[in-house]
Every structure is written in structure tokens, then in C-alpha cells.
Amino acid sequence: MDQERWDQERWDQETFPEELADALVGVQRLLRRRLRAGLTVPRLRGAEVELLRLVEARPGIRVSDAAKELYLAGNSVSTLVNQLVKDGYLIRETDPADRRAARLLLTEAAEARLRAWRERRAALVGRQVARLDAADREALRAALPALRALAVNLHEEAEES
Numbered sequence: 001m002d003q004e005r006w007d008q009e010r011w012d013q014e015t016f017p018e019e020l021a022d023a024l025v026g027v028q029r030l031l032r033r034r035l036r037a038g039l040t041v042p043r044l045r046g047a048e049v050e051l052l053r054l055v056e057a058r059p060g061i062r063v064s065d066a067a068k069e070l071y072l073a074g075n076s077v078s079t080l081v082n083q084l085v086k087d088g089y090l091i092r093e094t095d096p097a098d099r100r101a102a103r104l105l106l107t108e109a110a111e112a113r114l115r116a117w118r119e120r121r122a123a124l125v126g127r128q129v130a131r132l133d134a135a136d137r138e139a140l141r142a143a144l145p146a147l148r149a150l151a152v153n154l155h156e157e158a159e160e161s
Helices: 003-037 046-057 063-071 073-088 107-128 135-159
Strands: 089-094 098-106
Touching: 003 107, 046 073, 046 089, 046 098, 046 107, 063 073, 063 098, 063 107, 073 089, 098 107, 107 135
Parallel strands: none
Antiparallel strands: 089 098
């Protein structure tokens, strides 16, 4: 292998992880900003949305299990739960299996808000992807399995620590 090619590969290995992380963070930040721009209701904080999405995926999840899943302190999740109950997005009910524990369920308002958010996000991303040329669209499609595997690896590493 010639020196120029070796230097290029070494540069790619050294900078690729940071470039990938920067690109992912940049896309997420811009999506959040663009989606917030059209809101007619008070915006939810990121942790609130994460908690609502978790409860949507796992109805009846206990507060303590939600804290573990979100890698947050139990009291932080309790604070989020209290705010979301007050705002009409969560129902907190006593767990019949353990009267000391609370289970979480979404309200219809939360379900509607999450559904509207997903629809707006899909439309925004769809419009922007459509503006790319065919090769870039295909590159993004081809990258999805690797990005999902990266997410699984990050989740597994967090579980181990």
C-alpha cells in the first residue's frame, strides 16, 4: 500500500467516529428545531418526550423501570412523571402487584401528540431526503442497518456499565 493511501485510511479511522457523531447530533438538533417551530402547544423537553415514547412502547411500565431504561435517577423520573401527569399526558396508577409502585400509561392527549409529532417528523425528513440525489438517498437507505446496529451496541454497552 502506498504512503498516500495509508495516510488517507489512517485519517479516516481517526476522524470518522467524530464526524459521524457530529453529523448525527447535527441532524437531530436541526430536526428538533424545525419541529418545534410549528408547535401550537408548549414544547416538551427531550427527557419528557423520551419518557412518553418509552411509556408508549411499554404501557404500564413502573417508574423505577423507566428510570433504569432512560439512565436517569429515580427522583428525576418522578419529577418528569409529576409534570406530565399535571399536563395531562400521563396516568400514574398503583401497581396491583406491588401497592408501593406506580405504573405509567399514556393519556389520549399524549397518544395524539406523539402521533402528530411522528407524522410531522416523517414529513420533514421525507421532504429533505427527496431533495437528495438518488445516490445519496440509496446511501442513507444502505446505512440504516449499520446505524441500528450502532444503536444496539451503544444500548448494550450502557447496560453493562
